[in-house]
Amino acid sequence: MQPMTLRRDPAPSRMSYRMQRLWLTPAFRIFLRHGLPLLVVMGFFGIYLSSPVRRADVVAGYQSIRHAVEHRPEFMVSMMSIHGASTPLADAIRSMLDISFPISSFDLDLKAMRAKIEALDVVASANLQVVAGGVLQVTITQRSAAFVWRTRDGLELIDATGHRVASITSREATPNLPLIAGLGADKAAAEAQAIFAAAGPLAPRIRGLVRVGDRRWNVVLDRDQEILLPEQDPVAALERVIAVDQAQALFAHDITVVDMRLPNRLTLRLSDAAFAARQHALGLDMAAKKAGAQKP
Amino acid sequence: MTELYQSQRAMRNMRRAAMQRGVIAILDIGTFKIACLVLRFDGPSQLTDRDAVGPMAGQSSFRVIGAATTRSRGVRFGEIHTMPETERAVRTAVQAAQKMANVRVDHVIACFSGARPRSYGLVGEHHLQERMVTEQDVARVLAACDMPDIGRDREVLHAHPVNFALDHRSGLGDPRGQAGNKLSCDMHMLTVDALVVQSLLHCINRCDLEVAGLASSAYVSGIASLVEDEQELGAACIDLGGGATGLSIFIKKHMIYADSVRLGGDHITSDISKGLQIPLAVAERIKTRHGGVHATGMDDREMIDIGGDSGDWDKDRRQVSRAELIGIMRPRVEEILEEAHARLEAAGFDHLPSQQIVLTGGGSQLLGLDGLAAKILGQRVRLGRPLRIQGLPQAATGPAFSSAVGLCLFAAHPQDEWWDFEMPADRYPARSFKRAVKWFKDNW
Numbered sequence: 204m205q206p207m208t209l210r211r212d213p214a215p216s217r218m219s220y221r222m223q224r225l226w227l228t229p230a231f232r233i234f235l236r237h238g239l240p241l242l243v244v245m246g247f248f249g250i251y252l253s254s255p256v257r258r259a260d261v262v263a264g265y266q267s268i269r270h271a272v273e274h275r276p277e278f279m280v281s282m283m284s285i286h287g288a289s290t291p292l293a294d295a296i297r298s299m300l301d302i303s304f305p306i307s308s309f310d311l312d313l314k315a316m317r318a319k320i321e322a323l324d325v326v327a328s329a330n331l332q333v334v335a336g337g338v339l340q341v342t343i344t345q346r347s348a349a350f351v352w353r354t355r356d357g358l359e360l361i362d363a364t365g366h367r368v369a370s371i372t373s374r375e376a377t378p379n380l381p382l383i384a385g386l387g388a389d390k391a392a393a394e395a396q397a398i399f400a401a402a403g404p405l406a407p408r409i410r411g412l413v414r415v416g417d418r419r420w421n422v423v424l425d426r427d428q429e430i431l432l433p434e435q436d437p438v439a440a441l442e443r444v445i446a447v448d449q450a451q452a453l454f455a456h457d458i459t460v461v462d463m464r465l466p467n468r469l470t471l472r473l474s475d476a477a478f479a480a481r482q483h484a485l486g487l488d489m490a491a492k493k494a495g496a497q498k499p
Numbered sequence: 500m501t502e503l504y505q506s507q508r509a510m511r512n513m514r515r516a517a518m519q520r521g522v523i524a525i526l527d528i529g530t531f532k533i534a535c536l537v538l539r540f541d542g543p544s545q546l547t548d549r550d551a552v553g554p555m556a557g558q559s560s561f562r563v564i565g566a567a568t569t570r571s572r573g574v575r576f577g578e579i580h581t582m583p584e585t586e587r588a589v590r591t592a593v594q595a596a597q598k599m600a601n602v603r604v605d606h607v608i609a610c611f612s613g614a615r616p617r618s619y620g621l622v623g624e625h626h627l628q629e630r631m632v633t634e635q636d637v638a639r640v641l642a643a644c645d646m647p648d649i650g651r652d653r654e655v656l657h658a659h660p661v662n663f664a665l666d667h668r669s670g671l672g673d674p675r676g677q678a679g680n681k682l683s684c685d686m687h688m689l690t691v692d693a694l695v696v697q698s699l700l701h702c703i704n705r706c707d708l709e710v711a712g713l714a715s716s717a718y719v720s721g722i723a724s725l726v727e728d729e730q731e732l733g734a735a736c737i738d739l740g741g742g743a744t745g746l747s748i749f750i751k752k753h754m755i756y757a758d759s760v761r762l763g764g765d766h767i768t769s770d771i772s773k774g775l776q777i778p779l780a781v782a783e784r785i786k787t788r789h790g791g792v793h794a795t796g797m798d799d800r801e802m803i804d805i806g807g808d809s810g811d812w813d814k815d816r817r818q819v820s821r822a823e824l825i826g827i828m829r830p831r832v833e834e835i836l837e838e839a840h841a842r843l844e845a846a847g848f849d850h851l852p853s854q855q856i857v858l859t860g861g862g863s864q865l866l867g868l869d870g871l872a873a874k875i876l877g878q879r880v881r882l883g884r885p886l887r888i889q890g891l892p893q894a895a896t897g898p899a900f901s902s903a904v905g906l907c908l909f910a911a912h913p914q915d916e917w918w919d920f921e922m923p924a925d926r927y928p929a930r931s932f933k934r935a936v937k938w939f940k941d942n943w
Contacts, residue, residue, distance in 0.1 A: 213569070214587035215594050223594055224707065227603035 273309040281305040281337040288326075288343040296320055296341065308333045324367045350392060351377055353384040353411075365392035385414030394437065398422065401438045403445055408454070419464070428454055431462045440466055507655075507918040513711040514910070517606035523711060524565075524593065524604040525910055527903040528585070528611050528699065530574045530742025530765055531861060534895065534903040535592035535607075537565030537600035538910060561911045563890035565600025567592045576761045577613025577716070577743040578695045579702055586705050593706060608712035608910045609703060610719050610902055612743040614695035616656065618756045618846070619647050621686040632665065632674045632682055635941075638921045640682045654693040656715055658917035661685045661753040670751075686917065687755050689715055712910065717745030717757045719905030724859040724883035724898070725749055734855035735848055736883065737839050737876075738902060739862025741765045744835055745902075746842055748851070753914070756846045760838045764862040767831045774827040775819055777805050789821055791866040792829045798822040832865065836875040843876075857883035861899035 215223070225231055252258050272278075281304050285293040300316055313331045320329040320341070330342040348360035348368045360368040360377065367389070371377060383395050395412050398420060402409055405424065413421040420437050422430040432440050440463040447453050447469065453461065460472035473481065482488035517523040518540050527534040538561045569591040573584030597604060623644035627636055641660060649655070663671040665679035674682060696713065703710050721736035733750035742763045748756040767790075772782035789803050798821040807815045848854070856876050858868065863882050872880045885904035887896065895903065913919075 212587070214591045217590070220590045220594055221707065223597065224603050227597055227601065 273307045278308045279305045279337050280308050280311060280333055280339050283339040283341060285341045285343060288341075288345060292323075292325060292343070292345065295323070296343070299323075302339075305337070311339065325369060327362075348377065348380060350388075350395060351380045351382045352389055353382060361389050361392060363392060363396055365389040381409070382411035383414065384411060385417075387417035388412070388414035390417075391420070394420065397438050398432070398441060401441050401445075404449065405441075405445055405454075424454065426454075427459055429460050431460060431464050433464050433466050436466065443469070507916070510710060510712050511918060513606055513709055514608065514913075517711050520605075522564075522600075522602050522604050522606075523910055524596065524607040524708070525903060525906040526589065526592070526607045526609040526703070527716065527900075527906060528574060528577075528579075528589070528609060529571055529716070529740055529902070530577050530612070530763060531571055531740065532568050532899070533571045533574075533585075533588050533592045534568045534900060535566070535589075535596040536563050536891070536895070536903055536907060537596045537602065537604055538562065538907055539564045539600075539602075540911070561889070561907065563888060563892075563907065564602070565596035565598070566892050566895050567595030567599065568895065569595070571741070575613075575742055576763075577611050577740065577759070578692075579698050582698060582702050582705075586702050589702065589706050593708065605707075605709055606711040607703060607708045608714065608906060609699065609710060610714040610716040610906050610909075611695075611699055612716040612738070612740050612745050612759055612902070613761070614691035615761075616715050616717065616745075616757050616759055617649070617653075617690050618758065619649070619688045619690065620755070621645065621647070621688055622683065623686065624681060624683040626681055627679060630678045630680070632677050632679065634675060634921060636682055637663075637675060637684075640684045641686065641917050641920055644684070644686050649690045652693045653690045654696055655688055656691045656696070656713060657687070657689040657718060657754070657757075659687045659753055659914055660917065660920075661687050661751070661755060687753065689718070689754075689757050691715070712913070714906060714909050715745070715747075715757055716740070716902040716905075717747040717759060718754050719909050720745060720859055720885075720902040721747040721749050721754060721905065722908050723885035723901040723905030724857050727752075729853070729855050729857065732855070733851040733853040734857060735843055736857045736859060737836075737863075739763065739835070739858060739860040739865075740902075741861060744839055744860070744862070746839055746846075748843070748846060748848055750851060756848075758842045758846065760835060760842060762831075762835045762838060766835075767828050767862075770827050770831050771824065775805055775817075775824075777807060781805065781807075785824065786828065787864075789824055790828055791821070791825050792832050792871045793867040794822040794825040794829075798825060828865075829871070832868065832871060833875065835862075836872055840876050854879050856880045859883040859885070859898045859901040861897075863898045 252261070283297065283300075283302065283304070285296055288296065299319065302311070311333065313333075317329050317331050320326055320331075320343070325346055327344045327346045329344070332340050334340045346362045346366060346368045349363040350361050351371070351374060352359045352361050358371045358374060360371060360380070362368055374382070381395075381399050383392070388395065391414060398412060399406070399409070402422075405422075408424045408426075410423045410425055413423055415421055419434045420432045422432060422441065424430070430441065430444055444453070444461050444463060453471075457474045457477035458471045459474050462470035462472065479488060514523070521540050523538050523540070525536050525538065540561045569588055571585070572588045573579060573581030579585045593604070593607075621644040623640045623642070625636060625640035625643050640663075662669065662685040663674040664683045664685075665671055665674050665677055666681055668679075671677070699713075700710055717736070717738055720738040721730075725734050725736055730749045730752045733748070735746060735748045738745035738747075740763045742761070742765050744760040744763050746756075746758045746760070747754050764786075768779060768782045768786055771777070771786055772779045775782065775785075777785070785803060785805065789801075791798070801821040802818040803821060803824065805817050805819050807817070809815060843849075843856075854877050856872070856879060858872055858880060859882070862868075869880055869882050882898065883901065884898050885896070885901035886908070888904055888907055891900075891904070
């Protein structure tokens with residue numbers, strides 16, 4: 204029936220009892236689950252990295268892997284092709300960037316290169332991209348000169364927004380560009396463009412525009428005639444002058460200045476000879492006066 | 500007296516801390532088995548209408564989340580006699596219950612059946628200074644109870660204020676706020692052997708547990724197995740344990756008497772073992788499978804193999820009839836019941852309005868016991884099973900677990916004891932800061 208051997212004691216030993224109670228302690232479990240692995244990992248790295256030699260090894264290993272990847276043939280750039288630039292500009296860009304091919308595309312700082320190219324006055328915008336086959340493609344949009352700006356220092360080409368394009372030595376190089384002059388003329392280039400566009404029948408006669416006091420334009424015509432445009436709405440004023448000219452052949456008369464500075468009043472200045480002739484005709488000149496005075 | 504008050508108060512505080520944490524273990528250290536239940540508290544309950552001075556110990560609803568039972572070792576007559584053995588058994592039970600609950604418990608409430616409990620009824624009187632009964636007055640009247648000579652090495656285990664009387668109105672549950680001149684109270688005090696309790700506390704402390712309360716198993720099994728009207732009208736609970744039989748008498752939902760008979764199921768087993776010349780383990784098995792107290796003609800023909808492995812064919816093939824077995828068991832059962840009856844008689848149980856007796860405990864599962872008990876104890880005997888509590892495994896719902904279940908109820912809804920009330924201001928140790936504060940409060 205009953206075996207007479209000593210039965211195994213089912214009671215837990217004091218140690219295992221305490222261990223079980225420890226295991227059932229929430230703080231201990233949390234520590235074991237999160238704290239201990241963290242400590243072990245941190246301890247391992249801490250001990251491993253405490254030696255400077257091993258630290259340097261790690262850095263060197265990382266660098267060599269990075270170098271190997273970056274210098275794979277897939278990432279190498281072997282040439283640069285420039286589109287949309289004139290030959291001298293392309294040469295200038297090449298010498299400015301000064302890249303020694305072949306080079307890894309990771310070493311190319313396209314943003315900086317683009318900023319550098321766009322710093323050139325003649326370049327409106329640049330687009331750089333590394334295309335298949337290891338080619339660095341630079342697409343340039345050049346600024347087109349819209350005006351010749353005569354300053355005290357010389358002649359400069361500016362585009363329609365007033366940005367400088369290049370300096371020139373004489374007007375012969377660009378005979379068909381309109382001329383503007385005066386301080387601040389470049390900043391008002393857009394206005395100048397509008398005035399030139401509105402010139403219409405007067406266009407062949409316009410020699411250029413002069414910016415006066417950095418606030419308004421004078422239209423200089425040949426035969427020493429001038430139109431003084433107002434600050435506000437110069438195009439409308441010019442159109443009125445043209446209308447008057449077409450109706451009454453204004454500029455065929457011997458006048459030097461058409462003054463539109465007061466927009467609702469067109470003022471003319473006659474040449475000296477015409478003025479004298481008019482005075483004479485009206486009997487208001489000095490000789491007539493004298494004669495009149497002498498005559499009783 | 501003050502020392503006991505402090506230590507019981509410390510236990511109450513411990514219990515409150517355990518409730519705060521939400522987990523507490525209860526430990527029924529019996530002679531035959533040690534049961535450990537882990538309770539989880541779910542916050543304060545709605546059960547506040549107790550018939551006492553009002554709940555002061557804090558109450559809560561609970562759920563059993565871990566339960567374990569193990570064979571008790573090193574316990575005799577409900578007292579520890581081999582501490583390392585008992586400690587191992589307690590560890591086994593606690594570990595298994597913790598494993599089932601999957602929480603760690605630090606606080607236990609324990610009960611035990613031995614330690615020679617002795618009941619005292621105390622009476623205290625106090626003349627009220629103001630005409631209204633305050634909490635201080637309740638404390639004073641409790642402190643005014645004349646302390647009997649409980650003997651050396653005895654300690655107070657329970658001290659329930661059972662009844663308050665104001666002038667000539669008796670039977671007050673809660674005298675606070677009522678007007679009167681003289682407040683008197685009846686207190687039931689249960690004392691036990693201090694050394695037995697001390698060794699029990701030491702044993703629990705050796706298991707890294709803190710004691711959050713102690714109870715007499717007679718008291719807690721009464722709580723668990725007497726139904727509410729029995730507790731109200733008066734009834735006795737007889738807890739037939741392994742090594743000791745606990746008696747408790749309840750009336751008006753208060754225990755008024757408790758005692759224990761140092762006889763139990765283990766004595767029946769040892770009688771069988773001696774009478775049939777078989778090992779104790781076999782005797783226990785035969786007792787539980789074939790035991791009974793009424794022999795019939797059928798039992799003469801029912802033969803039980805009692806076996807053995809001595810190697811002697813004749814000895815190992817022995818058989819015994821069930822009538823013989825009953826013949827061995829019955830005198831002992833009768834002795835136990837008669838002893839219990841004598842104790843109840845001595846306590847004046849026959850003067851109680853209701854003579855209900857409830858048998859519970861593992862020994863009450865003996866077949867035919869209710870018939871025998873009715874002959875000895877009177878006609879109103881029934882077998883009691885403990886209350887059903889939430890989460891208790893099916894295996895732990897039998898009458899053997901009535902003290903464990905009662906201990907759960909005791910843990911969750913303790914009745915007010917003397918130490919739940921404030922100490923009267925003049926009983927504080929001299930030069931106490933509290934006393935000064937009290938003086939200020941009373942006089943300003």
